[in-house]
Amino acid sequence: MTLAAASPAPRGAALMASRRRRGEARSYDFRRPTKLSRDHVRVLHNALETFARQCATNLTQVLRTEVKLELGGIDQFAYDDYVEHLDNPVFMSVLSFEPLEGRGLLTWSLDVAMAMIDQLLGGSGAAEQPQRPMTGMETRLTRYPVERVLHELALALRPIVRVDFGLEGFEYNPHLAQLAVGSETVVVASFSLSLGDRVTEATVMLPFAPLAPALHDATSPQLSSQAQRERTQATALLSARLGAVPVEVNARFRPLRVPSADLLTLAVGDVLLLRHPRDSPLEVTTNDVVFAHAVAGNHRRRLAAEIVATPAGTTTPKDTP
Numbered sequence: 001m002t003l004a005a006a007s008p009a010p011r012g013a014a015l016m017a018s019r020r021r022r023g024e025a026r027s028y029d030f031r032r033p034t035k036l037s038r039d040h041v042r043v044l045h046n047a048l049e050t051f052a053r054q055c056a057t058n059l060t061q062v063l064r065t066e067v068k069l070e071l072g073g074i075d076q077f078a079y080d081d082y083v084e085h086l087d088n089p090v091f092m093s094v095l096s097f098e099p100l101e102g103r104g105l106l107t108w109s110l111d112v113a114m115a116m117i118d119q120l121l122g123g124s125g126a127a128e129q130p131q132r133p134m135t136g137m138e139t140r141l142t143r144y145p146v147e148r149v150l151h152e153l154a155l156a157l158r159p160i161v162r163v164d165f166g167l168e169g170f171e172y173n174p175h176l177a178q179l180a181v182g183s184e185t186v187v188v189a190s191f192s193l194s195l196g197d198r199v200t201e202a203t204v205m206l207p208f209a210p211l212a213p214a215l216h217d218a219t220s221p222q223l224s225s226q227a228q229r230e231r232t233q234a235t236a237l238l239s240a241r242l243g244a245v246p247v248e249v250n251a252r253f254r255p256l257r258v259p260s261a262d263l264l265t266l267a268v269g270d271v272l273l274l275r276h277p278r279d280s281p282l283e284v285t286t287n288d289v290v291f292a293h294a295v296a297g298n299h300r301r302r303l304a305a306e307i308v309a310t311p312a313g314t315t316t317p318k319d320t321p
Helices: 011-019 038-063 079-085 110-120 136-157 208-219 225-243 260-264
Strands: 067-078 091-098 103-108 164-171 185-195 198-207 250-252 282-286 289-299 302-308
Touching: 038 067, 038 110, 038 136, 038 185, 038 208, 067 079, 079 185, 091 110, 091 136, 103 136, 110 136, 110 185, 110 198, 136 164, 185 208, 198 208, 282 302
Parallel strands: none
Antiparallel strands: 067 185, 091 103, 091 164, 103 198, 185 198, 250 282, 282 289, 289 302
16 A cells, blocks of 8 residues: 555644644743744754755665655754654654764654665565564664765754764654653754655654754854954953053951950050961952962062962962862
8 A cells, every 4th residue: 555645644743733834823831931043943944954955865866766855844842742743653763963962863654664674675665564663684774774864964964063973773662762851852853754655754853952052153143354353453452451450459467357346445555466477478459359468578668568479278369260
């Protein structure tokens, strides 16, 4: 039996497509704020459209039949929500992506996965395919087209982030693939995958957190060489002017605590014990911040303070990491 292109979309495809209908209200969970901005989606959209074109060409050569792959949309999901959208059973490739942490998923229908194996073995792929987990031989055969897909995905994402995708294995029950915490934010790109007369939805799921820094860098405005030179010059001028700003510096004994009653009764001739050790250096401060130590002395006919090494066990702001 051959699946016609006009056949109803899978449950997962219908649910994901419904989120992208224009004019339709979407629920917003304030406990899970949107992290994927429009700029992030724009950058990913350009990369994944390139991936779809190159991947379709690559799979067409491998399977010797026409393959079409069209990007449908890019969405943010909680991991649990994404898993609920997948059919059961479904063909899932578990991915790693070095040097980033976390794992992702590449999915399409089990029917199409079995048809790919049929074509790799010289068949037409048009026959009705079994809905069951793959045997060991079938698993080894299907690794080849999946690895070609991952190669194209890594090349397409290279302008955003350089990663090496690895294939860790296959799963068929979405609820058994515990790749992330249920509430973790994931990025899901959905595609329409056509293999001959068979049409299914394919998805690429990647955790958002490891990708966030690269997406932020890719969407940050890029300065021209002239703007960069002007910014460097302005930084140098600002540093030079700040270096000429006068600040008040004090060399002081250790602070002394005095009861308020004693302080109010101070009179001429009273003596305050400073309790500052004779061999201990003075604190050099500015704005009540100790930044060095010094010993009292004189320079020509003026009193002076000579900067010395910080006593052991004492830290200054410049010593602090």
